Amino acid sequence: MAKIVACPNCGASSEWSPANRFRPFCSERCKMTDLGAWATERYRVPVVESDESELPDEGDNVLPN
Numbered sequence: 507m508a509k510i511v512a513c514p515n516c517g518a519s520s521e522w523s524p525a526n527r528f529r530p531f532c533s534e535r536c537k538m539t540d541l542g543a544w545a546t547e548r549y550r551v552p553v554v555e556s557d558e559s560e561l562p563d564e565g566d567n568v569l570p571n
Contacts, residue, residue, distance in 0.1 A: 508522060509521075510522070513531050513532040514530055515532075515537075515540050516536055518532045
């Protein structure tokens with residue numbers, strides 16, 4: 507028996523098996539919607555900006571003890 511998972515795009519039930527060529531998605535539409543989101547950079551990893559004054563200068567040769 508194949509495992510049933512939720513489609514990451516729409517949440518519908520999707521069969522996780524070689525018979526489902528769109529797995530883990532439920533359909534080609536959901537697969538292409540997700541691909542489009544990646545292509546347009548809708549999915550992003552947040553970046554925390556650091557204060558440059560906290561970073562050592564390149565000329566500082568301070569090694570930890």
